Amino acid sequence: MPRIRDKSKSKSKLKTNMANNFTNPAKVRWESISKEFQEKVLSNVWCSSCLKATTIINFSGRINKGDLILTGQCIVCSKKVARLIEGE
Numbered sequence: 001m002p003r004i005r006d007k008s009k010s011k012s013k014l015k016t017n018m019a020n021n022f023t024n025p026a027k028v029r030w031e032s033i034s035k036e037f038q039e040k041v042l043s044n045v046w047c048s049s050c051l052k053a054t055t056i057i058n059f060s061g062r063i064n065k066g067d068l069i070l071t072g073q074c075i076v077c078s079k080k081v082a083r084l085i086e087g088e
């Protein structure tokens with residue numbers, strides 16, 4: 001089912017926890033990814049402390065060797081977690 005999004009409305013709300021700590025190239029890459037995939041990525045980060053997939057919070061982004069790297073904290077235990085999104 002397609003959902004209708006009002007971009008001008010949702011923007012200010014969404015920005016609070018997202019994309020503020022991204023380097024410029026990382027931001028460009030991140031914003032080129034669909035919202036659906038972003039959400040999938042953010043809620044599917046391996047935590048080596050919880051030993052399961054978790055949600056990443058307070059994350060920042062950078063590009064390393066063509067891959068987008070997100071680093072942040074596990075929503076459950078607050079330990080550091082990272083997620084790599086491969087470049088094409």
Ligand SMILES: [Zn+2]
Binds near residue numbers: 049050054074077
């Ligand atoms: Zn954890």
